[in-house]
Amino acid sequence: MSQQDLDFLRRAIALAAQAGERGDEPFASLLVDSNGEILLETQNTTNTATDCTGHAETNLVREACRRFGTERLRECTLYTSAEPCAMCAGAIFKCGIPRVVFSVSSKRLYDVLGDDENRLDLSCREVFARGARPVAVDGPLLEEEGLAVFQGRGQTTL
DSSP states (O other): OOOHHHHHHHHHHHHHHHHHHTTTOOEEEEEEEETTTTEEEEOTTTTTTTTTOOOOOHHHHHHHHHHHHHHHHHTTTEEEEEOOOOOHHHHHHTTOOEEEEEOOOOOHHHHHHHHTTTTOOEEEEHHTTTTOOOOEEEEEOSSSHHGGGTTTTOOOOO
């Protein structure tokens, strides 16, 4: 991991805290190009948009595809405050993003917050491993910092 990777993860964690303060679940993602430029920042909107698919990563994929097209995404990295769920991992794979860096593992998040009836116990690595092309995954990283945004939240909809 480079210092730049850690800086981008800290930015995702800060955005996740903002999402939580706004009334959404505290998750956020960044899309960064190969030159280290942040192209897009997104947050979870499941509560404010009343949309169960409004996870930060799916919001990012939707907007990134509209703005940049999938060809450009093949040279980007997605940084996210927590490990992408199976739904988000599928969207990330489908659009061609080749690398994901996350802070909090889904296992650790469930251990801290409690189980969820909507839980798909499937890591993003398992989802990506079934794909026809590789997706590099780095994480968990800065996990204690990432978990801090969930303090006092109890169960969350992942």
